[in-house]
Amino acid sequence: MRDYEPYFTEDGSIGLYSYAQKDVFHSKFGALTEAWEKFVLPANLDIYDFENLKVLDVCYGIGYNTKALMSFLINNIKFKKKNIFQKLFYIVAIGVNKIFRSNKQLLSYIESISSNKKYSFQIDCLDINEELVQLSPLFRTVKTPGEIYDSAVPQILTCFESYYTIRNLFVDLLTKFMPKNKKEINELLDLKFKNMHIEKEYKINSYVNYILLNNLSEYFGKEYPSKELKKMMREKKNRRFFDNSLIKYAKFNQKWGYNKSSGCNLSTFLHNIYYATLSRRYKKMNFKTAQSLFNINFYVDDARKTILTLNNEYDLIFLDAFTYTKAPQLWTVEFIAELYKRISPQGLLMTYSTSALVRNTLLENKFYVGNIYHKKTNKIIGTIASKDKTKIEHPLTPYEIGLCNTKAGIPYHDPTLSFDKKDIIEFREYEFRHSDLMSSSKYMKLRSMKKDENEEI
């Protein structure tokens, strides 16, 4: 039996269901969307402000967070690297107002034209699961919101008809290849994300991904690509929906059998990023640039062990572990303390969790803690933390801090960074039972009663 079952998330990127964990790894609304909204955008990166960046991706999985960040950096540098005439043309063509939201940005942009920065980015990726890290290059992700807006959206509108023909064809085919346990996956997704709403801003329906092609080649066997599909692929108006490298890959697969890339192969990984982000015309040059820009290291082991071997100071830390009830090991006071030691004075830690327990664990480690808001819906979608108070745009409110001080905020402990999950949970349950703290439900009730009286509790 397979270990993982892929499913399509609503933005077109692939999510994974794990048979061992009996759980889905990625949000129903979009694996890629989540990476952008909870990890890349909240970092508020302005490429003109720095040359180097050190990033720690805790729980790399199949790498959406790292890949989305790489995409962001590559695309911003690509823009910066245009020569002065191209830049002026770009500014005039798209309109100064659309590109620059403030004078500060305009000034720093003009300054940057004369500066000659040498960018270099280090990303350290931690995951316990070797198989996922090896599969990672096969999952394409990357499109920036800017790209989607500037290219995909108008294209989709102008070629409405062909777009929907192709989509419908794939919907048809997909129903034939749906995961075996589709029902269970759907139920899990509905349960886990039932109260969430995320704008589907980062749609990437316009490409055919490896999994689909694998399935297609399996389905059609020797007949793949079928006449019908071949004809469609050849039509000029449809070409943008197909990526030649993917089609070749599928043909190769059909001939030689499925063989995932061996080891954590940086070239394959970058190649994958490259195809999704860089222009074909500057193929070689840009691929080399990407290779020289990034230094990516994979550490496949328990993150609690790996962290002790790392001596870097990170500007960004992505903490994307399973929820604390499933994987308390990476949410303990002691593990977060190790992250605190390794974050730069102005560095930012991002996580999707908004729980009182996680927030209190960050607070206990002397982090300043705040909310990540969804840019459009203004809903709270994650937590951001830093050693520097000024880096927190939306600090926790007194109400939220109060919630952290209830029983719900009692943190996990793992003094040797090697305790079993069961022991970590039991230890907390013991503390919970013997604690004098108020329960979170009582706190919330009291707060709502005292709201009108404007009293603190």
Ligand SMILES: C[S@@+](CC[C@H](N)C(=O)[O-])C[C@H]1O[C@@H](n2cnc3c(N)ncnc32)[C@H](O)[C@@H]1O
């Ligand atoms: C929610 S998934 C992360 C998804 C990932 N960020 C992505 O873009 O695909 C959680 C990940 O945590 C990893 N993990 C679980 N326990 C771990 C541990 N003790 N140390 C390191 N990684 C761990 C799992 O293998 C899984 O890939």
